[in-house]
Amino acid sequence: MRCPSLPLCGLLWFWLPLFYSRPVKIDKVKADTKNLTRTIIARIQEHQLFPLNLKINGLDFIPGERPLESLDSMDETLQIFQRILPSLPMENVPVAQIFNDIENLRSLIQTLGSHLGCTFHKSSTLDALGNLTELLTTSPYTAAVVALDRLQKCLHSIIKHLDHIQRC
């Protein structure tokens, strides 16, 4: 006697592994975020030969003065740097590479935020930046040095914050 339903059932059993999945662990994302952040810091330090230990007035539009304490502010700060970086008159620093790294870092942070159930607000300060080019060309050397310095500080702050992050 033939049993036509058996192959069908067998076929269905083969389908079973296809539906198997498990969530990405949050620690893994954190580790990736940290690694990428350190990578960016390394890239900056490779070209930023000296630490800036002066306080520069008049460039308040470049973030990094204050420590970052939330994923939302991290994303917003990184977004601002993404605006600033292309305007910096630097050839020796791989600005495009850092720009892409920041893009990846932002997606990691957003993944992390989604794990924690955070919502990212659209930055208000980003709109207030206005025409960055004009601001940066007033004193381009200072802007370049300060931007990279503050980006570095921000990244350090991100690493520091990621260790303790539990909530948004």
Place this chain on the structure above:
Amino acid sequence: MLLVSVEYWSRRESAQRSIYRVFTGHDKSTSAGSIGPENGSCSVFIVPSSVTHCLHYFFVFPDFIRMAVAHCMVHQIPASSFMLPCPSPNETSVIPLTTGVVASSPGLHGEHGTAETNSLVLVAEESFLCCLWSETHANCSSYTAGMETKKFTFSEISSLTPQQTDLSWNILCWTKGDLELFVCILKLSNKKSYLNGEVKINLSYVLSELSLEDMSTDSLKGNFMVTPCDCNGSDKYECHISSLKLNYTYITWLNIINGVTLLQSPLMSVRPINIAAGAGKLEAVVVGRGSGKQLGAAGTASVFAAASRHRAKAAAPPCSSQLFCCCLSTGANTWELQRRATEVKPEPPLNLRLEMTDEGQLKICWFNPVITPYPLQYEVKFSGNATQNAWQVVEIVTETSLIIGNVLVGSSYLVQVRCKSLHGPGFWSDWSTPYNLNAEDVMYFPPKILTSVGSNVSFHCLYNDKNKMILSKKIVWWLNLAEEIPVRQYTLVNDRVSRVTLFNLNATKPRGKFFYNALYCCNQNRECHHRYAELYVVVSAFAVSQIHLHILDCPSRIGELTSLPTIEQIFEVSNAPTRSAMIKVLDLCVVYIVQVRCSGLDGLGYWSDWSKPAYTIVQDIQAPLRGPEFWRVINEDPIRKQKNVTLVWKLGSWAALAARCVSCGGPRELDSLAAYLVDCRGTGDPRKLSSLIDMLQLSENPLQMSSGKTREPVNIVQSLSAYPVNSSCVILTWTLSPQMYVITSFFLEWKNLNEEEQMKWIRVAPNISKYYIYDHFILIEKYQFSLYPIFPEGVGNPKTTDGFIKVCGPSVSKPVLEHPHCIVNLGLTVSGPRSHSHANAFTLHYADLLTLICSMSCIHTAKKIGLGLESEQDLGSDPLLQQRARTQPETFEHLFIKHPEAISFGPLLLEPEIVLEDINVAKALKSEDKQDLLAVDSMFTKIQDSEHDSACSSSHFSNCLSESSHDDKVSEGITRQSNIKYATIISNCKSSGLCEQQKNLSGSFNGCFLGEDSLVTDPFSRSWEVGNQAFLILPDQHPSQASKTISLSVVSSEGFSEPSDHDDIFSDGGSPERSLYYLGLTSIKKNENEIFLTENSRVMCHLHTNGLFKDMGFLQGTTSDLNPFIKNSLKYENSVKTFVPYMPQFQATTVKLQETTETKT
């Protein structure tokens, strides 16, 4: 206001007119204070010839333009508006129109061709009236022809003018802001109703560099330009004069054509610089007044010279800023001249900025408006910002900066500046763009510094942190935000200003896009403002190593003192990779100074300092005048039945040679031929070569030569004899057949037959019959001498003699070839570098060459190939070759090298077997005689020719011998006629420092000098280096000793080398040349003559003279071939004993020597 009544315009057909130049006759009592006789302006009018009678002076010019000078009114234009009316006096009357004639003048033609200018006729009468009319006063004077003046009152004038105007024009003229366009706007403000039709206006002008006083009215004739005025709306016209020369005086006038009526305004003078935009405007009103019945139209002009008083003082001679108009009033018409002075309103100052003095004081600086030909004063305004308009501080300065201290810095004040002419009236300009003193928190002075490595720089800093000034002692300087500058380099200028000095700077290393060091002025608490000062340290001291100026030719001004140009021109070379620039210069013969500076490509940086100047060198790069002297050697190869033609030329200082031959090769195709250029230094230039080939190919066309079939050989040289003098001197004499030939030159060849020695050759002038060959001869060897006569048609048959002391060598006549029927251009291969021993020769191999005509050209060594222009020495008789004269400048790299010396000429070279035909051989002896007489002279002139291009053209020969030879000739001519002898006495011929002795010649020169005592001195002998003609030497001038001291000289080598006792005799004269001596008719006895040839005479060339004179004796026997000199001398010796024959001494002495030697033997 300048009102001049002008009398005038009627149209009549007449080519005659007069130009009156009117001078002023004012004195101070008759005019306002501003009028003075010292103000010499004048005015020019064109008036018909029919009224010239009323003027005092006139001049007639051939082109019917008469000029007359009458009175010139000078009116200095007052500061305010003024009017100079010239109404006609009551007593004047309208001149009947039949007397006023005008027509288009043949002498006046506009260069633009846009308008055939018909000039107005100005009907003048004896009196005219002019007024100076200003706002405050009016002075009018009526002038008669006798310069009597009459004053008028204001009311008289004002009542006169308005009603009598027919046309009224408002004219406004100015120079546009770019100072390249002169604009006049004419607006018709009043027009009488009976004037209908279109109005056409032309603006005529004459450009003059002179002021009007110096200008002659000649310049108005025929030289003026006419520019039509475009109609711009109804009754509004706009005239333009482009390409202005600002500082020139423009004499302008207007031609107004209304229908058939032509009106002409008075002449107006303007200097565009005085009416430049911002400087003022010239406004003119032309008003016509007249009866109108006959004229149809009339006009009056008032011209507003806009130049205000200060400008007249500052920039203008009295004439330049004034309006010139004269009145010749008849009452028919009046030109009213008014001036509505438009006040001067300059443009506002530009580019306000802050600078810092050395004392740390801030000052605000600005630039003048674009061009201000007059001094300005400035007003500086400090005001609060928009909300704080409460108070202002205004200061007036005459400098372009104002020290403001440091008080206002940091406060939000705005600074504005405006300007106004310093003298006279005029309006303030608009305020400049405001400058915010608070624009920056930190101010660096200077904000940027460009300096070179190793220098020291200083920066000042003024730090205002959040409206709080940082004290200078708290200021810390940082470099690049990374390195703190040590405190010891700081200087506290004052409380607020800190100065840092950086020593011994190193070059800035570029970091990314930053090519500067950023210098920060920070607070002590390590707070810095983001602004910084920029410091560029560059490796400077770039220099212009070489300037390439492409000077093509500078023919005539070499050696002149060239002045440096005063006009500085700046050429900008924007292309960065180029390291050279080409500058077009107008004058090639001027030394130019070239300097170079640089700046960044983006245009942001500063210009560097100018480099060290490089001077161009004016260099004569003219081509050599003639090609090298060359000759040919023909060898026949009987095996191959081929004839090898070798061209040989003298080594010279040329760098390259081009050879070219024209030949007829008969049936053979000459396809493999090419033209080549010889680079004597062994470096060929292929481009040059190909261009030469191209040139030859282009010029390849058949040459029709004579198709005659005559085969008769031409043996013009009948005899050729070689007489050895010593081992370095051989005398060649020859005689020509008694036929008339045109001989261009001779070529002498000689060769040692016993040695494999190269044939030697020299070119000899055509009209001599003997030649001294200076070479190293071994007298026991056998030599062959050949003499080639060169005719314009080719080379004649040579005469050849083998060995010495032969009267006639066997004539080697070569077969005569047919004339060719076709000519093909041949290129000759010339090869071998200069170092090669055969560099000065090349050979052609052709089997069937019939006739070969070659020419050579050369290039100086001082230039590379193609550097200069080639010269070409063509065959003189060949039009085809001459046609191909070419110039090929290609490279100019060594332009600035002075080429050493010029090149010698090159003669023609012809195929030896050319047939000469149709030569009439006529009376021979006389012509030959003459030829001989002229021999030396011509030879010397040839030598001069050859040295033509040389700097040392004045050698001994030109100094001494040419003169003497000339006298020789003269004296010979006299000898034959009246037997009166003249000779030039040559004593010490001092060589000029420029000229070298011809050492090689003098070294090989040998000669005998015969005399009672050896009278030969060294300097004298040098003058004999080439001479082979006799000289009569009179060492002493005592008449009693004349006969004894007369000596005929023969070349003597030993005589030259030994200093003579009679040196002082020749040197005491001081002058190298003495005037003609009359030798007198005193008889010279035979025994006196024999003194010349006594045993005591120091004749050291005794050995050879023996044979020589025997030979001459032989000649004496063969009377038909005798040298005419000898014949003459013999005749004189035998028949006319009382005269000393003055002739080439060689012949004379030989006769004597013959006698002595005969007696000896």
